[in-house]
Amino acid sequence: MTTIDKASTVPGPRGPQDDGGPLLEVRDLHVEFSTRDGVAKAVNGVNYTVSAGETLAVLGESGSGKSVTAQAIMGILDMPPGRIPKGEIFFRGQDMLKMSNDERRKIRGQKIAMIFQDALSSLNPVLSVGYQLGEMFRVHQGLSKKEAKAKAIELMDRVKIPAASARVNDYPHQFSGGMRQRIMIAMALALEPDLIIADEPTTALDVTVQAQVMDLLAELQREYNMGLILITHDLGVVADVADKIAVMYAGRIVETAPVHELYKRPAHPYTKGLLESIPRLDQKGSELYAIKGLPPNLTRIPSGCAFNPRCPQAQDVCRTDIPALIPVTERDGGELPGRGSACHFWKETIHG
Amino acid sequence: MPDKTVEKVATATGEPIPAVATDAGPAATGKPRSLWSDAWHDLRRNPLFLVSAVLIVFLLVMAIWPSLFTSASPRDVENLARDFRQPPQWGHVFGRDWLGFDGQGRSIYARIVYGARASITVGVGVTVCVTILGTIVGMIAGYFGGWIDTLLSRMTDIFLGIPFLLGALVVLNTFEKRSVWVVILALAFLGWTQIARVARGAVITIKQADYVVAAKALGASTTRILMRHILPNALAPIIVVATIALGGYIAAEATLSFLGIGLTEPTVSWGGDVSTGRELLRIAPHVLIIPSVMVSITVLSFLMFGDAVRNALDPKLR
Amino acid sequence: MGRYVARRLLQMIPVFIGSTFIIFFMMYALPGDPVRAMMGDQAYDPAVVASIKKDLGLDQPIIQQYVTYMGNLVQGDFGTQIASGRPIADIIADAFPVTIRLTIFAFTFVSLVGIGLGIVAGLKPDTLRDRGLLTLTLFLVSMPSFVLGFLLQYLLAFQWKVTDPTVTDSENWGQLMLPAIVLASLSLAYVARLTRTSIAENLRSDYMRTAVAKGLPRRRIIGVHLMRNSLIPVVTFLGIEVGNLMTGAIVTEGIFNVRGIGVEIYEALSRREGATVVGIASLMVLIYLAASLIVDLLYAVLDPRIRYA
Numbered sequence: 001m002t003t004i005d006k007a008s009t010v011p012g013p014r015g016p017q018d019d020g021g022p023l024l025e026v027r028d029l030h031v032e033f034s035t036r037d038g039v040a041k042a043v044n045g046v047n048y049t050v051s052a053g054e055t056l057a058v059l060g061e062s063g064s065g066k067s068v069t070a071q072a073i074m075g076i077l078d079m080p081p082g083r084i085p086k087g088e089i090f091f092r093g094q095d096m097l098k099m100s101n102d103e104r105r106k107i108r109g110q111k112i113a114m115i116f117q118d119a120l121s122s123l124n125p126v127l128s129v130g131y132q133l134g135e136m137f138r139v140h141q142g143l144s145k146k147e148a149k150a151k152a153i154e155l156m157d158r159v160k161i162p163a164a165s166a167r168v169n170d171y172p173h174q175f176s177g178g179m180r181q182r183i184m185i186a187m188a189l190a191l192e193p194d195l196i197i198a199d200e201p202t203t204a205l206d207v208t209v210q211a212q213v214m215d216l217l218a219e220l221q222r223e224y225n226m227g228l229i230l231i232t233h234d235l236g237v238v239a240d241v242a243d244k245i246a247v248m249y250a251g252r253i254v255e256t257a258p259v260h261e262l263y264k265r266p267a268h269p270y271t272k273g274l275l276e277s278i279p280r281l282d283q284k285g286s287e288l289y290a291i292k293g294l295p296p297n298l299t300r301i302p303s304g305c306a307f308n309p310r311c312p313q314a315q316d317v318c319r320t321d322i323p324a325l326i327p328v329t330e331r332d333g334g335e336l337p338g339r340g341s342a343c344h345f346w347k348e349t350i351h352g
Numbered sequence: 353m354p355d356k357t358v359e360k361v362a363t364a365t366g367e368p369i370p371a372v373a374t375d376a377g378p379a380a381t382g383k384p385r386s387l388w389s390d391a392w393h394d395l396r397r398n399p400l401f402l403v404s405a406v407l408i409v410f411l412l413v414m415a416i417w418p419s420l421f422t423s424a425s426p427r428d429v430e431n432l433a434r435d436f437r438q439p440p441q442w443g444h445v446f447g448r449d450w451l452g453f454d455g456q457g458r459s460i461y462a463r464i465v466y467g468a469r470a471s472i473t474v475g476v477g478v479t480v481c482v483t484i485l486g487t488i489v490g491m492i493a494g495y496f497g498g499w500i501d502t503l504l505s506r507m508t509d510i511f512l513g514i515p516f517l518l519g520a521l522v523v524l525n526t527f528e529k530r531s532v533w534v535v536i537l538a539l540a541f542l543g544w545t546q547i548a549r550v551a552r553g554a555v556i557t558i559k560q561a562d563y564v565v566a567a568k569a570l571g572a573s574t575t576r577i578l579m580r581h582i583l584p585n586a587l588a589p590i591i592v593v594a595t596i597a598l599g600g601y602i603a604a605e606a607t608l609s610f611l612g613i614g615l616t617e618p619t620v621s622w623g624g625d626v627s628t629g630r631e632l633l634r635i636a637p638h639v640l641i642i643p644s645v646m647v648s649i650t651v652l653s654f655l656m657f658g659d660a661v662r663n664a665l666d667p668k669l670r
Numbered sequence: 671m672g673r674y675v676a677r678r679l680l681q682m683i684p685v686f687i688g689s690t691f692i693i694f695f696m697m698y699a700l701p702g703d704p705v706r707a708m709m710g711d712q713a714y715d716p717a718v719v720a721s722i723k724k725d726l727g728l729d730q731p732i733i734q735q736y737v738t739y740m741g742n743l744v745q746g747d748f749g750t751q752i753a754s755g756r757p758i759a760d761i762i763a764d765a766f767p768v769t770i771r772l773t774i775f776a777f778t779f780v781s782l783v784g785i786g787l788g789i790v791a792g793l794k795p796d797t798l799r800d801r802g803l804l805t806l807t808l809f810l811v812s813m814p815s816f817v818l819g820f821l822l823q824y825l826l827a828f829q830w831k832v833t834d835p836t837v838t839d840s841e842n843w844g845q846l847m848l849p850a851i852v853l854a855s856l857s858l859a860y861v862a863r864l865t866r867t868s869i870a871e872n873l874r875s876d877y878m879r880t881a882v883a884k885g886l887p888r889r890r891i892i893g894v895h896l897m898r899n900s901l902i903p904v905v906t907f908l909g910i911e912v913g914n915l916m917t918g919a920i921v922t923e924g925i926f927n928v929r930g931i932g933v934e935i936y937e938a939l940s941r942r943e944g945a946t947v948v949g950i951a952s953l954m955v956l957i958y959l960a961a962s963l964i965v966d967l968l969y970a971v972l973d974p975r976i977r978y979a
Binding site: 506610612648 | 697816817828914920947951
Binding site: 074075076078105106107108109110113114116118121122123124125126127128135136139140171173187 | 879974
């Protein structure tokens with residue numbers, strides 16, 4: 001129940017409410033966990049920004065630090081064992097890591113909301129969905145029980161749950177997986193936040209339901225002009241919804257790109273490997289590509305580029321120097337806006 | 353099984369970082385770890401386990417070879433000249449007057465040493481009996497289901513409906529001379545229900561596992577399925593419950609003997625000694641307190657042992 | 671729900687009959703003779719013994735005796751004590767309120783202190799505070815109630831002289847305090863451990879993370895989301911403990927000389943007064959069964975995932 005709140009009681013400098021800058025900016029964020037076998041470095045200097053109405057997809061295997069980053073933004077990391085040794089998280093220009101517990105709490109749910117992967121375990125099993133939805137209004141807006149219930153029904157209608165008023169007193173286990181995830185979405189949307197973080201929102205669902213839930217999420221995001229951080233390990237989910245993608249590996253962003261560019265021309269061997277391991281109909285019969293090896297042990301991240309033991313292009317320099325995330329350009333030096341790669345051999349990867 | 357544990361830890365911390373990364377280590381080096389070797393690995397570094405294990409070994413040695421600890425007899429009057437009012441001679445470690453004498457002039461130290469056998473035998477004996485009986489009943493009920501299950505479950509309910517202490521009093525009261533074996537059988541007669549329930553639950557879960565379905569599909573016999581597939585996998589929860597119950601049975605024997613309905617002379621029992629020390633509580637409290645403390649230490653040792661075993665075998669309870 | 675209760679009540683009948691029959695059987699069919707116990711060591715005339723037995727119906731087959739006994743019991747006739755000649759119903763009516771009072775006292779203690787300690791430990795798992803409380807409960811569990819009883823009696827009454835060693839007035843709540851604490855200690859330790867485990871486990875659950883992410887105040891997260899879930903197993907455990915507390919009273923009442931059901935049953939046992947033992951035991955079985963039914967119903971009320979099946 002420890003959150004990442006700092007105990008400072010002095011509020012940070014108040015920036016303008018809307019200065020046209022990004023909604024959220026993560027700067028050089030580090031997160032580590034103390035474990036029995038030493039310190040696990042889960043996030044090692046992540047930078048990204050999200051603007052209103054923009055969708056950022058964060059892509060990576062489990063253990064890449066994508067969810068930990070999200071939890072740090074939300075302030076729901078378990079601390080201890082977690083620790084944020086370094087970094088800043090600006091929300092509308094204010095560093096949330098320097099805020100008091102109470103300031104932090106008021107942002108959660110109201111300004112930044114989160115959708116979790118497993119709606120069944122993420123919803124409280126012994127409280128009705130109407131209660132859990134209405135709670136948002138009762139706590140943050142001081143509505144009465146009755147008003148809150150009316151709002152809850154409205155929300156359930158919003159996310160297209162059939163017979164909302166009849167089902168408002170039902171419990172989470174009485175809904176199907178897709179419906180439960182809609183309830184999670186409704187809960188996140190309740191107070192019309194500026195930013196929603198969706199942590200693998202469709203992973204636990206059937207493929208057919210996945211598309212419905214993603215469409216709903218995208219539709220609502222457009223409607224409310226919210227920023228959206230979509231965390232996923234599934235390249236397929238991302239393509240239609242996201243504006244830009246950040247690929248994470250071993251706690252670092254290894255590549256950033258506008259969504260379609262990434263698919264066309266990956267600039268990092270890891271991204272390339274991920275794309276090649278998607279089964280394709282036109283290559284039926286040939287063996288499926290797989291990235292060799294295992295994700296790194298976070299207590300003993302390989303020196304140099306963390307991906308080097310699994311990389312088909314690795315050279316000596318990859319084992320000694322950590323590559324920085326640098327802008328990626330066209331072969332002739334022409335700018336490629338929004339693109340970056342943390343690979344010593346990005347040129348060979350994108351152009352080769 | 354280790355994979356399951358890893359998953360659990362992973363979901364518990366949200367992101368599967370530290371636990372997975374480290375637990376994947378040994379798995380990746382190609383050494384498969386079973387539930388049991390995992391548990392042993394955990395146990396060896398658990399101070400609770402080490403302390404309790406040392407105490408238990410000590411108590412076991414005392415129970416098997418009491419004469420190693422004292423030359424005094426627990427039943428003979430060792431104190432002719434002085435009376436029980438003489439306080440313990442703390443300096444005379446292991447001497448017959450070390451812990452003083454009881455109301456009948458017998459060496460309390462010798463009675464403590466010789467009392468270990470009854471306590472431990474009853475504790476272990478009852479645990480073994482209830483484990484065997486309970487496992488058999490629970491496995492049959494869980495595996496065969498249907499009317500057999502209904503019948504056995506009702507029978508379990510009936511025995512569960514008898515308050516344990518009350519039932520033990522009634523059963524034991526019918527015997528004039530109560531040896532260790534009588535007490536063991538009486539407690540086992542009333543105590544098997546808990547294990548039966550646990551075993552039944554475990555078997556019902558395991559029965560649906562793919563490997564059991566596969567074994568059935570391959571035409572394995574019922575006995576083979578029960579002995580080779582179901583029993584080994586149901587054993588962990590049964591052992592957990594049994595080890596923790598062991599301490600409880602030792603306490604139960606002491607309580608019954610204290611009430612005068614447990615072990616009878618000539619068996620030396622700590623509970624009985626507490627009972628005879630009652631009248632002396634005001635003037636010579638050590639006569640009562642020393643065997644009381646001994647009962648508590650013994651129960652505590654087995655409880656800590658059970659706790660450690662449970663933590664090792666059932667990581668999600670931690 | 672009505673149908674579920676009706677079915678459960680019906681299921682309780684064979685269990686009640688089975689449990690009481692076992693006790694009845696052990697009391698009457700096994701060696702030991704109340705008439706002889708009554709006469710003590712004095713020389714007796716076998717003819718007199720036989721005629722007393724006949725009067726009491728002790729010469730009939732065991733099943734017959736049981737049926738007659740239960741028939742009377744259902745009509746509220748518990749029979750008469752052989753030694754004192756008093757109706758057993760009177761003895762129970764005298765002693766039962768005392769034990770109930772002691773049990774309620776102990777139960778309150780178990781609930782408040784046990785759950786309180788469990789919450790205190792569980793909210794900060796694996797801290798010094800938590801480990802300290804766990805160790806304390808371990809000590810409590812390993813002390814049989816007679817050990818704790820005498821220890822407290824010795825210290826409080828004989829050493830420090832703050833209480834009387836035994837209870838002289840069973841109506842006095844203040845005097846019942848010490849026996850209640852001793853009676854409660856074991857259950858209290860179990861409740862504290864269970865609450866602690868349950869809270870520590872739920873603390874790590876996904877829905878708790880959700881509650882934090884919703885921006886709820888801490889007291890609401892703990893008070894509504896955590897407690898509601900964590901206390902479900904505790905409440906069911908408490909229900910079952912009512913029965914154990916009542917039988918535990920046999921020991922505690924003996925130590926502190928509380929004239930309750932425990933002392934009566936203990937004395938009846940040593941005199942082999944079958945009717946008294948079986949009567950009181952039947953009552954305890956009934957209370958135990960009622961408690962487990964209430965627990966099941968409560969469980970279904972508290973946890974919507976459980977249906978009346």
